[in-house]
Amino acid sequence: MQPQEFTAKWRKRAFEVTEEQAYQEHYADVARLVGGPIPGQAGAPHGLTFQAGVSKVGTTDFGKADVYLPGHFIWEAKRAQKTAGARAKKLGEALAQAMLYAYDLGSPPLIVVTDFVEIRVHTLFNGTMPRTFRITLDDIEHNQVLEGTSLRALDVLRFVFHAPAELDPRLTRERMTTEATGQVGAVARAMVKRGHDRPAVAHFMLRVVFAMFAEDIGLLKDRLLTAVLERSVTKPAQSESYLTELFAAMATGGEFWGHDVTHFNGGLFDARPAFPLTVEDATALLEAAKLDWSQVEPAIFGGLFESSLEAEVRGKRGAHFTGVQDIERIVEPVVMVDLLRQWDAVREEARALVTTAEAQAAQQEKDGSARKAASTREKARLAAAKLVTDFQAHLGAVRVLDPACGSGNFLYVALKRLMDLEALVLAEAGLYGVGSFDLPPIVHPRQMLGIEIEGFAAELASVTLWIGYIQWNHTHGGYYQVPVLQQLENIENRDALLNEDGTEADWPAATYITGNPPFLGDKVMRDRLGAEITEAIRKVYGDRLPGQSDLVCYWPEKARAMVEAGITRRAGFVTTNSIRGGKNRVVLERIKASGDLFMAWPDEPWLQDGAAVRVSLFAFDGGSEQVKVLAGQPVADINPDLTAHADVTRAVVLAENRGLSFQGPVKIGPFEVAAEVGARWRNEPNPDGVDNRNVVRPWVNGMDLTRRRSGKWIVDFDIMDEVEAARFVAPFQYVLEKVKPERQNNAREVRRRLWWRLGETGSALKTAVAPLKRFIGIARVAKHLIPVWVDGETLPDSAVVAIARDDDFTFGVLASTIHRFWALKQGTALEDRPRYTPSTCFETFPFPNPTDEQRAEIEKWARYVVTMREHLLAQDAKATLTGLYNDVVRLRAEPDATHPVTALVKAHADLDQAVAAAYGWEWPLSEDEVLARLLALNLERAGHAS
Numbered sequence: 001m002q003p004q005e006f007t008a009k010w011r012k013r014a015f016e017v018t019e020e021q022a023y024q025e026h027y028a029d030v031a032r033l034v035g036g037p038i039p040g041q042a043g044a045p046h047g048l049t050f051q052a053g054v055s056k057v058g059t060t061d062f063g064k065a066d067v068y069l070p071g072h073f074i075w076e077a078k079r080a081q082k083t084a085g086a087r088a089k090k091l092g093e094a095l096a097q098a099m100l101y102a103y104d105l106g107s108p109p110l111i112v113v114t115d116f117v118e119i120r121v122h123t124l125f126n127g128t129m130p131r132t133f134r135i136t137l138d139d140i141e142h143n144q145v146l147e148g149t150s151l152r153a154l155d156v157l158r159f160v161f162h163a164p165a166e167l168d169p170r171l172t173r174e175r176m177t178t179e180a181t182g183q184v185g186a187v188a189r190a191m192v193k194r195g196h197d198r199p200a201v202a203h204f205m206l207r208v209v210f211a212m213f214a215e216d217i218g219l220l221k222d223r224l225l226t227a228v229l230e231r232s233v234t235k236p237a238q239s240e241s242y243l244t245e246l247f248a249a250m251a252t253g254g255e256f257w258g259h260d261v262t263h264f265n266g267g268l269f270d271a272r273p274a275f276p277l278t279v280e281d282a283t284a285l286l287e288a289a290k291l292d293w294s295q296v297e298p299a300i301f302g303g304l305f306e307s308s309l310e311a312e313v314r315g316k317r318g319a320h321f322t323g324v325q326d327i328e329r330i331v332e333p334v335v336m337v338d339l340l341r342q343w344d345a346v347r348e349e350a351r352a353l354v355t356t357a358e359a360q361a362a363q364q365e366k367d368g369s370a371r372k373a374a375s376t377r378e379k380a381r382l383a384a385a386k387l388v389t390d391f392q393a394h395l396g397a398v399r400v401l402d403p404a405c406g407s408g409n410f411l412y413v414a415l416k417r418l419m420d421l422e423a424l425v426l427a428e429a430g431l432y433g434v435g436s437f438d439l440p441p442i443v444h445p446r447q448m449l450g451i452e453i454e455g456f457a458a459e460l461a462s463v464t465l466w467i468g469y470i471q472w473n474h475t476h477g478g479y480y481q482v483p484v485l486q487q488l489e490n491i492e493n494r495d496a497l498l499n500e501d502g503t504e505a506d507w508p509a510a511t512y513i514t515g516n517p518p519f520l521g522d523k524v525m526r527d528r529l530g531a532e533i534t535e536a537i538r539k540v541y542g543d544r545l546p547g548q549s550d551l552v553c554y555w556p557e558k559a560r561a562m563v564e565a566g567i568t569r570r571a572g573f574v575t576t577n578s579i580r581g582g583k584n585r586v587v588l589e590r591i592k593a594s595g596d597l598f599m600a601w602p603d604e605p606w607l608q609d610g611a612a613v614r615v616s617l618f619a620f621d622g623g624s625e626q627v628k629v630l631a632g633q634p635v636a637d638i639n640p641d642l643t644a645h646a647d648v649t650r651a652v653v654l655a656e657n658r659g660l661s662f663q664g665p666v667k668i669g670p671f672e673v674a675a676e677v678g679a680r681w682r683n684e685p686n687p688d689g690v691d692n693r694n695v696v697r698p699w700v701n702g703m704d705l706t707r708r709r710s711g712k713w714i715v716d717f718d719i720m721d722e723v724e725a726a727r728f729v730a731p732f733q734y735v736l737e738k739v740k741p742e743r744q745n746n747a748r749e750v751r752r753r754l755w756w757r758l759g760e761t762g763s764a765l766k767t768a769v770a771p772l773k774r775f776i777g778i779a780r781v782a783k784h785l786i787p788v789w790v791d792g793e794t795l796p797d798s799a800v801v802a803i804a805r806d807d808d809f810t811f812g813v814l815a816s817t818i819h820r821f822w823a824l825k826q827g828t829a830l831e832d833r834p835r836y837t838p839s840t841c842f843e844t845f846p847f848p849n850p851t852d853e854q855r856a857e858i859e860k861w862a863r864y865v866v867t868m869r870e871h872l873l874a875q876d877a878k879a880t881l882t883g884l885y886n887d888v889v890r891l892r893a894e895p896d897a898t899h900p901v902t903a904l905v906k907a908h909a910d911l912d913q914a915v916a917a918a919y920g921w922e923w924p925l926s927e928d929e930v931l932a933r934l935l936a937l938n939l940e941r942a943g944h945a946s
Contacts (some may be wrong), residue, residue, distance in 0.1 A: 001032040003154070007141040014080040014116035023066045023077035024050055026116050033140070034154055036161030037069070045069065054101045065101045072164050073110040074098045080115040090115055095122060100427055109164045121160055123167055126328060130475050131169040131295075173297040180296065181305045183288040184209055187281050196275060202456045204275050206463055207247055207268055208285060209293070209305070213467055214264070216294035217474050219484060220250070222259045226289050232282035239282060243274035253483070265483035268463060298416075298468035299324045302407025302460050326516075326574055326606070326617060327413045333599045333629070334572035334619045335400060335512045336417050343421065346391045347428065350384035354432075357381075385432035389439060392425045396442035401510030401568075403496045403555055404517045405450030408461030412468040414514065418443045419472050445469050449508050450491040458493040465491075497554050502536045507558060513571040517555035519613070521578070522548045531747050544590070546583040552576055553587040556620075560587070563622050564594040572619030577603050579616055580641045581828030582837050585649060588640040591620045598625035601632075602642035616642055641825060646932035648825045651844040652942045659768065660804050661838035663780065664796035668751055668759025669739035671715045672699050672797075678713025681730045690727045695720075698791060702779035702799035705788045707880040708873075714795055717756050719763070725756045732756065762795070768804035776803035776811055781835045784885040785823055787814045789866065801836050809855050812862030813847055816915040817908070821930045846937040848918035858918060861911035868904045875900070 006029055013022065027050075028038050037044040052068035067075035076094040081087040094113035102111065102124065111122040121133040133146055139153035146153060159166040188205045192198050214220035228246055232239035249256040251270065253263025277285070357380030361373035400414040422443045429439055445465040452458040466485050492508075499505050507513075525534045529551075537554065538547045545553055552575045559571035578584055580602060591597060599619040606615045618638075628635050635644040673681075673696075681692045699714035715735055717725040726732045735756050743755035751759055769775045769792055777790040778801045787803075789811070796802050803810065813819055823841040827834050836842075850858065873879050887901040888908065896902060916923035921933065 001029055003033065003140050003143060006030075006033055007137045010116050011137055015082070017079075017116070019066075019077045019079050022116060026077060026114065027067050027075060030119070030157060031161065034158040034161060036157075039067070052101075052105065054104045063097075063101060065098065065105065068101075068105055069108070069161075070106065071108060073108050073112050073160060074101055074105060075112045075114075078113070078115045080117045087115055087118065091118070091120055095120070096427060099423070100431075103424060110160060110167065112160060119157070121156055121167065123169055125168045126332075131167075132475075133167070169295070169297075173295050174300060176291055176295055177297045177301050180288055180291045180293065181209075181301065183284060183291075185305065187284050187288075190278075190281065191275060199456055200272070201275065203272065203459065206305075206456075206460060207274075208243075210268060210463055210467070211246070211250070212289050212291075213293040213296060213470075214250075214262075214484075215289070216292055217470060218294075219262055219264075219470070221262075224256060224259060224261070226286070227257070229282050229286040229289055232277050233279060233286060236277055236279050236282060239277040240274050243277075247274060263483040264485045265487065267487050268459075268485055294471065294474070296467065296471075298412045298464050298471065299327065299409050301467065302409055302412075302457075302464040306407045306457055306460055324409075324413065326604070326615075327410050329601060329617055330514050330572040330574060330619065331410065331413050331417060334514050334570045335398075335414055336421070338512070338570055339395070339398070339418075339421060342394070343391060343425070346387050350387045350428075350432070353380045353384045353387070381432050385429060385434050388425060388429045388432060389434060392422060392429070392439065392442060395422050395425065396444070396447070398512070399447055399449055399508070399510040401449040401451075401507060401513045402515040403451045403507055403513065403558070404515050405452045405461050405491065406454075406457050406516070408448075408450060408464035408491070410514050410516065411448035411450055411461060412464050414512075415443070415445060415448050415465060416468055416472060418447070419469075419476075423476060441473075446486075446488055446490050448490060449510055451496040451505075451507065452491065452493060453495050455493050458491050462488055462491045497537055497558075498533070498540065502540070504540045507562065509567050510562070511569055513559040513562065513568055514573070515555065516574040517552045519576050520551040521576075522550050522583075525551050526747060546586055548583040549586065550576065550578060550584050553579060553584050556618075557587045557590065560591050560594060560620070563620065566622070570619060570621040570625075572599065572617070574615055574617050577614040577616040578828045578835075581826065581835070582840060584828065585640050588618070588642070589649065592640050595620055595622040596625070596628075597638040597640075597642070598628045600630050600638050600642040602630070618642060643825065645825065645928050646935045648822070648844075648931055648935050651826070651840075651935055651938040653839065653843040654846060654938065654941055656847075656941075657843045657845065659764075661842040662762070662765035662768065662802045662804070663838060664765065664798045664800045664802060665716075665762030666759040666798040667714070668746065669735075669742050669755075671735065671739060671758060672712045673715065673734065675711030675713070682713075684730055686727060686729050688727055692728055692731060695725075695728045695731050698794040699797065700777065700790060700794055700800060701797035702782060705777050705779045705790075705800065706782050706784070706786060706882045716758060716795055718761055718766070719757070722756060760798070765796075765802055765804070769802060772804065772806045774806050776805060776814060777801070778803065778814070778836050780837075781833050783833055783882055784889075785820050785834065785836060786881050786885060787811055788881070801838050801842070803842065808859035808862040809850070810847070812858040812865075812911055813915055813918075815862060815865055815908070815911060817912045818915055818919070818930055818934070819845060821927050822934050825931060844938055846934055846941055848915065848920075850918035854914070854918040857914040858911070861907060861914050865904070865907045865911055868907050872900060872904060 009029070010026065030036070031038050037048055039048050039050050047068070047070040049068055050066065052065040054063045054065055065074045066077050067073075076098045078090040078094045081090050091113050095111060098111045098113065102108065107124060107126075109123060109125050111124060113120050113122070117137060119135040121135070123131045133149065133151070133156045135146065135153045135156060138144065139146060143152050143154045145151065146156065156167065184205055188201050191201045208225070211220055211225040215223060215225050224246060228239075228242045232242060246256050246261075247269045248271075249261040250264040252265070254261055357376050361376040364370075364373040364376060395418060398418065400411065400418075402408075402410045405411055419441070422441055426436065426439060426441065430436075445462075448465055450458070450461050452461060465488075470484065495505055496507070497505055520528055525537075537551075541554055541557065544557055556571070556573055556575070556579075559568065559573070562568040563571055579588065588597070597618055597620045599617075601617040604615050604617065606613045628638055630638055630642070630644050638644060639647040640649045641647075678696050681696050684692055686692065695715060695717055696713050697716055699712050700709065704710055704712075715731045717728075717735075725735075740755045744752055746752050772792045774789050774792050777788050777796055778785065780799050780801055790796065790802070792806075803814065805811075822845050823836055824834055826840040826844060827837050848854075869881065869884065872884055873881070884901055884904060887899065888905050891899055891902055891905050913923050916925070919933070925933075
């Protein structure tokens with residue numbers, strides 16, 4: 001059907017037919033316009049149907065959606081009306097009816113309502129504010145660009161049938177929000193460069209931005225901000241007084257330039273004066289004001305705005321912004337699954353009351369007692385209404401806490417989802433005769449609790465909540481209170497972990513806790529937060545978490561305590577994936593001990609400021625949740641390392657492995673020197689005859705093991721005093737000039753005083769490897785776990801784990817897939833690279849007890865693996881071990897007999913077979929099976945029950 005044919009037909013027919021007579025015909029004609037499917041025709045997708053049956057609350061009947069396509073839309077039609085007002089009312093009724101159906105039909109992303117004269121497409125994508133596309137017959141006839149969009153009428157209809165995701169408001173709103181905040185941020189940065197105070201500028205710009213939003217949403221009428229900016233372009237000297245006067249009127253309500261101004265208040269429009277604008281400032285802000293700020297996306301607005309103004313403050317404390325998808329993956333299971341489950345129970349109970357009463361009333365009418373029947377129905381109606389209205393009150397009592405709330409994105413998403421649910425509850429109440437005047441909305445920003453240490457971020461969180469709240473209400477009928485911005489005390493500007501006196505900070509009572517705590521590693525905390533704060537945190541929480549815990553661990557621990565105390569029902573966080581291993585994992589073990597994990601995404605990519613970060617998402621409660629989901633799949637249980645494998649976190653250190661694995665010494669200063677310098681010093685004599693070879697040793701770091709050897713040396717005076725060290729003239733002079741200045745600023749007194757020594761001398765490692773001609777080195781953080789032989793004279797860097805064994809058997813077992821499985825589960829990670837930790841990866845690993853023949857077989861293949869590596873590296877001067885093992889991984893998945901690295905793949909396969917035989921296992925085995933067997937062996941040797 002052509003657009004002109006369609007419009008000519010329906011201009012006439014729309015007023016001649018009822019909904020029942022024509023909705024299928026009209027739907028089919030619209031479908032033919034854009035090649036959409038029609039129920040019953042060949043190729044129609046599964047589930048597309050006319051009159052889709054839906055349980056209709058409040059009666060014993062079923063409702064029927066006019067047209068339903070799963071994952072796409074609900075389509076409702078009403079009879080055409082002559083006037084615009086009547087049409088709007090009827091289409092509003094159609095939307096309300098479809099909204100009732102949406103929940104039972106899986107909440108498709110679109111609701112389409114029509115009266116045959118106009119089509120309205122309403123979006124219902126999770127985590128977004130709804131948007132409406134209005135399409136008239138004129139729009140269709142001429143395929144016009146729809147008002148307020150960049151889309152044409154037929155494009156929108158085509159997306160309805162074929163690609164609903166193209167109508168997701170996030171696609172346009174995120175682009176608009178990014179552009180808008182970038183423009184405003186540029187003005188703010190220019191003001192700071194001119195010498196204005198950064199926090200004051202941030203507050204000022206936030207007022208400007210909110211005024212832009214209020215203007216576009218219709219709360220600041222007569223385009224007053226735009227008028228001020230236009231005049232400021234020509235009269236910049238007056239801009240400060242213009243804006244100060246406007247903000248004063250918004251603070252109290254009143255008059256500005258002859259126009260009435262709504263009372264906004266809320267602390268945002270306080271008595272602080274505005275800043276003067278340059279012509280360039282005013283021009284840039286005027287351009288920004290031309291954007292449609294009513295379409296700003298609150299879920300990302302705060303983060304983008306804060307980033308544009310003061311990103312360096314955020315980085316100092318390890319704060320990161322979380323994308324909407326990751327927020328929803330926490331808010332949905334923590335908050336909404338619980339509340340929707342409660343709501344389903346209430347709704348079913350109310351339905352059962354009405355259904356039962358209807359059956360009783362029908363019998364009473366048969367018995368001739370109409371009065372009794374009416375009374376029975378009325379009592380059931382009132383009881384059902386009370387159940388529903390009580391649930392609304394329950395929603396109003398819910399409190400959601402983000403104890404590291406930043407600019408409020410988690411809190412906004414939670415607020416929006418609570419308001420969505422309340423809308424369902426209010427619609428349900430209407431079915432039992434409760435009108436909107438009797439039951440106004442009560443879900444409010446005050447229910448969102450936040451703690452944020454940065455003052456501007458805390459203020460920004462409040463504004464983000466208000467923008468989201470006003471925006472939602474604007475879309476759903478314009479429910480406002482006066483003042484529009486009420487003063488809130490629920491976003492607290494303070495430290496979430498410590499009080500000012502150094503004691504543990506309390507958190508407000510909350511039903512649910514969510515958030516994205518700051519990411520600072522154990523080693524970085526002292527540099528970023530300062531030694532005093534770091535030590536205070538360690539001291540206060542020392543009986544609950546190890547002193548080496550990353551900063552992010554303290555938030556889940558405090559939430560765990562609130563769940564255990566019965567104050568909080570559920571909690572969930574986004575953290576770095578390092579929380580799964582090492583000392584960090586203690587917090588997850590404590591969660592399992594006092595409650596349980598019920599959801600986790602253990603290792604997800606996350607892009608922050610251009611850097612790839614790996615994160616873990618997890619949620620927990622007191623142990624009542626029976627449905628457990630790992631990476632989107634149901635599982636029986638979730639371990640403290642956020643896996644569903646055998647719980648290898650139960651493994652213990654084995655006595656036979658103690659004293660064999662060491663982290664290389666920490667330098668704390670540039671003690672390493674280039675190959676030619678070290679070689680020269682080793683041959684230089686000293687005045688009193690001491691040999692520089694005693695203090696200048698070969699040195700390797702992690703990259704030396706995984707790439708190519710750099711040939712560097714390190715100056716190591718071990719535990720010598722300063723006088724003794726000075727006998728080694730050239731090395732000592734180098735350390736005096738290069739190392740001492742840096743060490744004099746070190747926070748630790750001992751490192752300042754013993755500046756010529758390495759930060760950690762590594763005495764235990766040196767003692768263990770002294771008798772050996774070689775030992776095994778493993779890079780602590782690397783893409784692949786690759787054991788490498790290291791000459792016994794070499795001193796490894798702290799980025800290397802040294803295994804004090806020189807036999808091919810140990811090397812072969814450590815190079816096997818069996819050990820790799822164990823180490824990957826027992827270690828931690830840095831971004832997307834595994835971290836090998838001696839205490840968990842090596843000391844807990846149960847080596848096999850081979851026969852002499854089995855040992856010889858492992859040794860043979862271990863030597864062959866090393867030989868094959870050396871051969872391949874010799875063929876290409878640019879080749880590295882990492883590159884070789886990239887090929888190994890690829891060739892295991894996609895074999896290629898002609899590739900030279902295939903020989904190394906085969907050598908490892910033979911080595912794996914030999915190691916498995918030494919355990920007495922058939923090979924190959926799955927990773928789960930290997931881990932289960934190793935865990936059982938570990939516990940057996942340690943004398944623990946499995």
